[in-house]
Amino acid sequence: MASPRVQRMSNTFSRTNSGSPRLHALASHRSASLTRFDRESVLESAPDAAAAEAASRAAIEEFKNDKIFSKFLVDDFNATQFASEALSSGSAAASSEKLQEGIQLLERQLRSEVFLRHDELLEQLSSLKETESVLTVVRAGVESLQASTQRVRAEIAEPYKHIKTKSKQLSSLHDTVELLRTVIRVLKQVKRLQELWEAGGANVDLAKAAQLYNEIETLRKENDLAGVEVVDEEIPWLLEVGNQIRSEAMKGLEKGMEALNQAEVGSILQVYYNMGELKPTVESLIGKYKQQTIKSVSIALDMKAISASVGGSLGSGGMQRSSNSQGAGVPRARESLWQRMGACMDQLHFIVVAVWHLQRVLAKKRDPISHVGFLDEVMQAGDSMLTDRVWETVVKSYASQMKSAFTASSFVKETFVVGYPKLLGMVDGLLERLVRDTDVKGVPPAIKPEARDQLVAALEPFQTAYLGKSLGRLSELVNSMFPTAVRGSIPSQEQISRLISRIQEELDVVKSDVRLTFLVLREIGKILRLLAERAEYQTATGPESRQVMGPLTGQQLKNITLCLQLQDVRARVTSMVVGLPSAAIEVLSPSLGSLYGVASDCITALFKAMLERLENCILQIHEQSFATEDMPMPCSRYMEDVQRSIMHFRSEFLSKLLAGSTTAVTPVSGESISAGLARKLASRVLLFWVRHAAMVRPLSESGKLQLISDMAELELVVGQSLFPVEQLGASYRAFRAFKPLVFLETSKFASSSLLQELPPTVVLHHLYTRAPVELESPMQRTKLTPQQYSLWLDSQGEEQAWKGIKATLDEYAAKVRARGDKEFSPIYPLMLQLGASLTWKSS
Structure with missing residues (x-):
C-alpha cells in the first residue's frame, strides 16, 4: 500500500485532471504512455501488488531514517534553509547526488502507484463523463426557469406598484384624518380654556384650567402639531396662560404654606398635579x-x-x-x-x-x-x-x-x-x-x-471649651486655697465659701438642661477630687496629731479645721443636687466619697486615740475587787478616770468638732463625719464596759450595786459629753439590759427576754460569776490579760467565742467526772443550753 504522502499526491493529481475533457484526455494519454513505455519496467521492479506496497513502505522508512530526506517529511520544511545549510557544509555536490537518488526513488514509487491504481483511475474518468452530461441537462433547465421567472416578474410588478401607491395614499389619508381630529380636539380644548379663563377672571378655577392646559400640551407633544397654523396661532396665548397658572399657583402655595392652611395647600397641589x-x-x-x-x-x-x-x-x-x-x-x-x-x-x-x-x-x-x-x-x-x-x-x-x-x-x-x-x-x-x-x-x-x-x-467644640472654662474657674479657686509653694497651709472659711458659691453658680447656669448639668457635675466632681487630694496632702500625721492627754495641738486644730471644711463642702454640694435626677448623685458619688474619706482620715486617728484611752481606763475594772460587801460609793476609781478623760475630750476636741459639724448635717448628706465618729465612740464605750463588767469575778451583792452605780455614771457622762445615748440604738439597749441581768435569778435566765438584747458572750461571761471557782473562764484558762482577751474577742465572732467557752465547760465536766461526782453545778447545763441557742440566733 502506498504511503499517505504518495496517496495525497495521487488524489491531487486525480482532482486536478477531472475538471475538463481536455484534462481527461491528457490523463488518458499519459496513462497510455505509462502503460506502453513503463509497464515492463514496473512489472520487473514490482512483480505483484504486495511487493510494490512493501517497496513503497521501505522507501518511506528509508526517507524517515535518512538524516537528509527526513527533513523533507516535516510540515514546515524550508527549502531555502535546506539549501543554505548544504552550501555552508562544504559538501554541496554530495548533497546534490543524494537528492538525485531520492528523486529517482520517488519516481519509481510514483510509477508503481499509478500502475497499481490504473483501473480505479479509469473508472473515475468514466464517472466524470456522466457527470458532465447531467450538468448540461441541469444547466438547460435552470435557464428555462430563469426565463419563466422573468416573465412572472414582469406580470406582477405593475399591480404591486399600483397597490403600494394606493396603500401610501390610504396611510396619508388616515394620518391626515387623525391630525385633523387632534387639531379639532386641541382647538376645542383651547376654546374651553379661553372661555374658562375669560369667565373666571381673578377667581378662575386654577385646577380645571390646569387640567385643560395639560391636556392641550399633552396633545401637542404627542402628535407633533408644529407647523399647523391654527394651532401655532394659539401657542403664544397658551404659553402666557401656563405661566399665569404657575404664577398664581405658586402665590397660593406660598400663602397656604405661611398660614399652614391645609385646604389651600391641597387645592394648589391639585393644580400642579393636573398640570403634571x-x-x-x-x-x-x-x-x-x-x-x-x-x-x-x-x-x-x-x-x-x-x-x-x-x-x-x-x-x-x-x-x-x-x-x-x-x-x-x-x-x-x-x-x-x-x-x-x-x-x-x-x-x-x-x-x-x-x-x-x-x-x-x-x-x-x-x-x-x-x-x-x-x-x-x-x-x-x-x-x-x-x-x-x-x-x-x-x-x-x-x-x-x-x-x-x-x-x-x-x-x-x-x-x-x-x-x-x-x-x-x-x-x-x-x-x-x-x-x-x-x-x-x-x-x-x-x-x-x-x-x-x-x-x-x-455644638461640641463650644461645649468642650465651655466645660474647660468651667473647670478652669473652679481649679483656680482650689489652687488659690492650697498654694503649692506653702506646705501646711489651710484655706480660710471665706475661700471655702467662694468655692461653694462658684459651684452653685455653675449649676444654676445650666440647671435648665439636664444633659449639660450632668456634664458640669462631672467637672465639679474633678474639682472635688482635686480638693480632696490637696487637703490630704496638708493633713498632719505626726505624733502631736494623736495625743489626747494634753491640750489641743496646732496639728490637731489644723486637721479638725480641714475636716470641718471638707464636711461643709460635701454637705452643701450634696444639698445642691437635691431635686435633680438620682443619677446626679451617682455622678458626684465618687468625688463626695473622696471628700468623706479625706475628712475622716483627718480626725480618725484622733478618735482612735481617744477610744484607746477610754478602753484602757475601763480595763482597770479588773484591778478593782467587787467581792467585798462594803464597796465605795457612788463611783469607782476607774470610772473617775473614764469621766475625766471623756470630759477632757469634750472640752478640748469634741466641742470644736461637734459644734462645727452641725451645719454639715442635711437630709441628703445625713450625719456629719464628726457626729458619726462620736456615735461610734460612744457605742463602743458602752459595749466595751458591758463586756468587761460581765467578766468581773467574783461579784458580791455590794459589788453588783457598785457596778450599777458605775453604769449610771458612765451613761450620764457619755450622754452629756459624747453622744445622746437614746440615739445609739442596739448598743444602748444592750447597755440598759445589763442592769436587770445582774440581778436576775439564775433559774429565770433561760426564759428571760433580756437575752435578746445582749451579745451571747456577755450573757455567758456573766454566768461565770455565778459558777463554782473550778469552772474557769476562757481568759483564766488561757492565762490572757483582759486586754489580750478583749482583742481576741474583737477579732473572733460569736461562734468562735462559744467554742472557747465550750472548751472550759468540757474541762469542768471532766474534772467533776474525775472526782467521781455525779452532779454538776446548775450553771453548767444552763450555759450549755444558752450557749448553743444564743450562738445559733446570733449567727
Whole structure:
C-alpha cells in the first residue's frame, strides 16, 4: 500500500485532471504512455501488488531514517534553509547526488502507484463523463426557469406598484384624518380654556384650567402639531396662560404654606398635579427651603453684617477699633449676634414646620378621578421623607457653619463659649417647639428622637471649651486655697465659701438642661477630687496629731479645721443636687466619697486615740475587787478616770468638732463625719464596759450595786459629753439590759427576754460569776490579760467565742467526772443550753 504522502499526491493529481475533457484526455494519454513505455519496467521492479506496497513502505522508512530526506517529511520544511545549510557544509555536490537518488526513488514509487491504481483511475474518468452530461441537462433547465421567472416578474410588478401607491395614499389619508381630529380636539380644548379663563377672571378655577392646559400640551407633544397654523396661532396665548397658572399657583402655595392652611395647600397641589408638574414643583420647593436653611444660618453668623450694625469691624480675631470704642461695641455686637441666632432659630422652625405641613397634606390628598395619592406621586419606594431631607440639610448646614465660626472668628467663639448654656437653650427651644407644633395624632412628627443629639453634636467644640472654662474657674479657686509653694497651709472659711458659691453658680447656669448639668457635675466632681487630694496632702500625721492627754495641738486644730471644711463642702454640694435626677448623685458619688474619706482620715486617728484611752481606763475594772460587801460609793476609781478623760475630750476636741459639724448635717448628706465618729465612740464605750463588767469575778451583792452605780455614771457622762445615748440604738439597749441581768435569778435566765438584747458572750461571761471557782473562764484558762482577751474577742465572732467557752465547760465536766461526782453545778447545763441557742440566733 502506498504511503499517505504518495496517496495525497495521487488524489491531487486525480482532482486536478477531472475538471475538463481536455484534462481527461491528457490523463488518458499519459496513462497510455505509462502503460506502453513503463509497464515492463514496473512489472520487473514490482512483480505483484504486495511487493510494490512493501517497496513503497521501505522507501518511506528509508526517507524517515535518512538524516537528509527526513527533513523533507516535516510540515514546515524550508527549502531555502535546506539549501543554505548544504552550501555552508562544504559538501554541496554530495548533497546534490543524494537528492538525485531520492528523486529517482520517488519516481519509481510514483510509477508503481499509478500502475497499481490504473483501473480505479479509469473508472473515475468514466464517472466524470456522466457527470458532465447531467450538468448540461441541469444547466438547460435552470435557464428555462430563469426565463419563466422573468416573465412572472414582469406580470406582477405593475399591480404591486399600483397597490403600494394606493396603500401610501390610504396611510396619508388616515394620518391626515387623525391630525385633523387632534387639531379639532386641541382647538376645542383651547376654546374651553379661553372661555374658562375669560369667565373666571381673578377667581378662575386654577385646577380645571390646569387640567385643560395639560391636556392641550399633552396633545401637542404627542402628535407633533408644529407647523399647523391654527394651532401655532394659539401657542403664544397658551404659553402666557401656563405661566399665569404657575404664577398664581405658586402665590397660593406660598400663602397656604405661611398660614399652614391645609385646604389651600391641597387645592394648589391639585393644580400642579393636573398640570403634571407635582413632583418637580415639590422638589423645587424643598430645594428652596434647603437654600433658605443654609442662608439663615449663614446670615446669623455673618460677621460683616454684625460689625456694620454696631459701627465696628469684626475680623477673624474679634472686634476691632473703629469710630466707636471697642468697649462699647463688643457688647452691642454680642447682643446683635444673639438676636440673629434667635431669628435663625425662628426661621428654621418655620421651614421645618412648613415642610412637615406640606408632607402632611401630600399624605392626605388624593386625586378625585384616579385616586392616586399625592405623596406616592412625589416619592418612590425607599425615598427619604421630605422632613428628613430638610432636617438633614439643617443639621449639616448648622454643623458646618458653627464649626467654621469656631475656628475662624474668636469673637463668635468667645461669645458662644461664654454663653453656651444660652446657645444650648436656643437649640432646645427650637426642638421643643418643633415637637409641640407637629404633635398630631396619627401623623409622624417633623423630627426624630435623635434630632437633639445631632444638633448638640454640632455644638461640641463650644461645649468642650465651655466645660474647660468651667473647670478652669473652679481649679483656680482650689489652687488659690492650697498654694503649692506653702506646705501646711489651710484655706480660710471665706475661700471655702467662694468655692461653694462658684459651684452653685455653675449649676444654676445650666440647671435648665439636664444633659449639660450632668456634664458640669462631672467637672465639679474633678474639682472635688482635686480638693480632696490637696487637703490630704496638708493633713498632719505626726505624733502631736494623736495625743489626747494634753491640750489641743496646732496639728490637731489644723486637721479638725480641714475636716470641718471638707464636711461643709460635701454637705452643701450634696444639698445642691437635691431635686435633680438620682443619677446626679451617682455622678458626684465618687468625688463626695473622696471628700468623706479625706475628712475622716483627718480626725480618725484622733478618735482612735481617744477610744484607746477610754478602753484602757475601763480595763482597770479588773484591778478593782467587787467581792467585798462594803464597796465605795457612788463611783469607782476607774470610772473617775473614764469621766475625766471623756470630759477632757469634750472640752478640748469634741466641742470644736461637734459644734462645727452641725451645719454639715442635711437630709441628703445625713450625719456629719464628726457626729458619726462620736456615735461610734460612744457605742463602743458602752459595749466595751458591758463586756468587761460581765467578766468581773467574783461579784458580791455590794459589788453588783457598785457596778450599777458605775453604769449610771458612765451613761450620764457619755450622754452629756459624747453622744445622746437614746440615739445609739442596739448598743444602748444592750447597755440598759445589763442592769436587770445582774440581778436576775439564775433559774429565770433561760426564759428571760433580756437575752435578746445582749451579745451571747456577755450573757455567758456573766454566768461565770455565778459558777463554782473550778469552772474557769476562757481568759483564766488561757492565762490572757483582759486586754489580750478583749482583742481576741474583737477579732473572733460569736461562734468562735462559744467554742472557747465550750472548751472550759468540757474541762469542768471532766474534772467533776474525775472526782467521781455525779452532779454538776446548775450553771453548767444552763450555759450549755444558752450557749448553743444564743450562738445559733446570733449567727
